[in-house]
Amino acid sequence: MERKHIKNQSKNKKLPIIDQPLSTDFMLKLENIHTFYGQIEALKGIDIEINRGEIVCLIGSNGAGKSTTLMTISGILRPKVGNIYFEGESINETLSHRIVEMGISQVPEGRRIFQRLTVRENLEMGAFLGRGDFASSLERIYSLFPVLKERERQLGGTLSGGEQQMLAIGRALMSNPKLLLLDEPSLGLAPIMVSKIFKTIKEINHEGTTVLLVEQNARAALKLSDRGYVLENGRITIQGKGEELLNNERVKTAYLGE
Amino acid sequence: MLAQQIINGLTLGGVYAIIALGYTMVYGILELINFAHGEIYMLGAYAGIIFFGLFTAIGLTSYSLPLSIVLTLILSIIFCSSYGFTIEKIAYKPLRKAPRLSPLISAIGVSIFLQNYVMLTQGATDRVFPYLFGAAGFDFIGARVTYLQSFIIAISALLMLSLHFFVARTMIGKAMRAVAQDRVMASLVGINIDTVISTTFVIGSGLAAVAGMMVAMYYGLVNYSIGYIAGIKAFTAAVLGGIGSIPGAMFGGIVLGLVEAMGAAYISSEYKDAYAFVILIIILLIKPAGLFGKSTEDRYK
Numbered sequence: 001m002e003r004k005h006i007k008n009q010s011k012n013k014k015l016p017i018i019d020q021p022l023s024t025d026f027m028l029k030l031e032n033i034h035t036f037y038g039q040i041e042a043l044k045g046i047d048i049e050i051n052r053g054e055i056v057c058l059i060g061s062n063g064a065g066k067s068t069t070l071m072t073i074s075g076i077l078r079p080k081v082g083n084i085y086f087e088g089e090s091i092n093e094t095l096s097h098r099i100v101e102m103g104i105s106q107v108p109e110g111r112r113i114f115q116r117l118t119v120r121e122n123l124e125m126g127a128f129l130g131r132g133d134f135a136s137s138l139e140r141i142y143s144l145f146p147v148l149k150e151r152e153r154q155l156g157g158t159l160s161g162g163e164q165q166m167l168a169i170g171r172a173l174m175s176n177p178k179l180l181l182l183d184e185p186s187l188g189l190a191p192i193m194v195s196k197i198f199k200t201i202k203e204i205n206h207e208g209t210t211v212l213l214v215e216q217n218a219r220a221a222l223k224l225s226d227r228g229y230v231l232e233n234g235r236i237t238i239q240g241k242g243e244e245l246l247n248n249e250r251v252k253t254a255y256l257g258e
Numbered sequence: 259m260l261a262q263q264i265i266n267g268l269t270l271g272g273v274y275a276i277i278a279l280g281y282t283m284v285y286g287i288l289e290l291i292n293f294a295h296g297e298i299y300m301l302g303a304y305a306g307i308i309f310f311g312l313f314t315a316i317g318l319t320s321y322s323l324p325l326s327i328v329l330t331l332i333l334s335i336i337f338c339s340s341y342g343f344t345i346e347k348i349a350y351k352p353l354r355k356a357p358r359l360s361p362l363i364s365a366i367g368v369s370i371f372l373q374n375y376v377m378l379t380q381g382a383t384d385r386v387f388p389y390l391f392g393a394a395g396f397d398f399i400g401a402r403v404t405y406l407q408s409f410i411i412a413i414s415a416l417l418m419l420s421l422h423f424f425v426a427r428t429m430i431g432k433a434m435r436a437v438a439q440d441r442v443m444a445s446l447v448g449i450n451i452d453t454v455i456s457t458t459f460v461i462g463s464g465l466a467a468v469a470g471m472m473v474a475m476y477y478g479l480v481n482y483s484i485g486y487i488a489g490i491k492a493f494t495a496a497v498l499g500g501i502g503s504i505p506g507a508m509f510g511g512i513v514l515g516l517v518e519a520m521g522a523a524y525i526s527s528e529y530k531d532a533y534a535f536v537i538l539i540i541i542l543l544i545k546p547a548g549l550f551g552k553s554t555e556d557r558y559k
Binding site (some may be wrong): 074076087095096097100101105106108112113114115117121124126128129171172175 | 449
């Protein structure tokens with residue numbers, strides 16, 4: 001109680017969760033999130049915490065609520081119950097474009113490239129808010145994915161699946177996000193492309209971007225991640241360090257096919 | 259004779275194209291046929307008459323006619339754009355998540371409201387725009403082109419080019435295309451959807467204002483119901499070009515103007531207004547997506 005009192009008086013109003021030990025530096029915190037599609041409860045009270053600099057993955061089968069979780073974080077869907085905090089600030093009611101401005105970018109399921117915009121224009125849209133320097137962001141994306149530079153003037157819709165995935169990641173990085181949400185980046189890609197994409201995710205993370213990765217390819221995702229959550233029917237059922245989950249019996253039988 | 263009809267057709271077509279752009283831009287972004295758009299054009303014509311009358315009263319027109327015309331145009335654009343902006347906020351935005359029929363009905367409501375509002379405040383009889391240029395003009399490849407016609411053709415062309423560059427090159431123009439293609443994704447990259455939608459209404463209404471004033475100058479007469487027929491013709495032009503497509507609306511408007519001029523000259527001017535509907539029916543039967551339009555499957559690819 002004593003500490004609570006002192007904290008309330010301090011000027012640092014960034015941390016609303018007062019009982020949180022000061023050493024933990026949560027970047028994103030989902031507290032008891034319930035999200036509905038009409039009458040259907042897609043998320044039934046989930047808690048997720050992501051620390052600065054981590055790669056966290058969210059695994060689960062189709063319809064478990066993985067994409068719903070990401071869309072709720074991005075403010076496209078709104079939780080009926082629960083709280084989302086980003087860097088200590090509640091973003092439950094924040095408009096989607098404001099959330100991007102605060103530093104959360106998403107690469108959504110199915111990539112959703114602007115088909116009739118050129119590759120370059122797609123990247124420009126990623127930098128719409130002007131977070132960071134445009135020229136250096138563009139150079140960074142082109143060095144991560146040289147093929148995008150070659151195809152700069154082509155329409156987004158003419159790219160192959162793997163190239164579209166690169167463009168989608170590039171577009172999300174153009175806003176220099178603090179937190180990158182990736183929804184099934186490996187879906188439908190050739191194995192060689194999958195390993196390239198995962199390598200890039202690692203690289204992006206090393207450069208300082210925190211990553212929340214949603215994947216069906218559980219093995220690759222867990223190997224890459226610091227921590228993982230298993231989502232089943234709208235609930236978090238298992239959580240732990242990446243290697244813990246890789247050795248967990250339930251995870252092995254349900255998601256790793258062992 | 260033919261050259262003359264081409265000039266007449268281009269004059270008319272330019273105006274149709276400019277109104278059609280408003281329909282097509284709003285449709286591209288909201289998938290809404292904004293039936294109140296013709297009324298914005300009508301408001302533009304009235305605003306032209308009222309502001310020009312004001313300038314005549316204070317003696318600006320006798321001081322400098324071009325300056326008064328330009329000022330009238332600018333004021334009409336601001337006037338109509340504010341209407342477009344407000345209409346979207348009041349009549350369409352609250353219905354954004356409603357079934358698609360609801361905003362459509364709301365649009366028809368706005369259209370009826372504006373017609374009656376203008377009829378009650380401005381009277382039900384025709385209003386006159388002063389005949390400024392007379393029949394003065396020049397001969398061009400065997401056709402008589404009045405200065406007013408060349409002014410209308412030039413302004414229409416200029417507006418279409420500017421809009422094309424705006425949509426192709428500027429950030430907000432690209433954002434408009436992004437929103438039209440995938441609204442959720444557009445907000446995921448940080449585009450404020452409401453700003454883009456408002457911008458679309460403001461631009462479309464500004465264009466309609468110019469069209470309204472040019473038609474007021476061309477025909478000299480304006481009444482509260484001119485928005486209806488002009489709106490339907492411009493809508494036809496937009497459908498002809500493929501609704502949602504900006505080059506389509508430009509092309510559709512010009513083709514429609516030419517068809518009307520030719521029809522009036524070579525078939526009968528009695529049926530002047532019917533040609534547009536014949537085209538609308540033919541297009542809907544043969545190529546419902548329009549000449550430049552994407553079929554529904556393509557749109558969602």
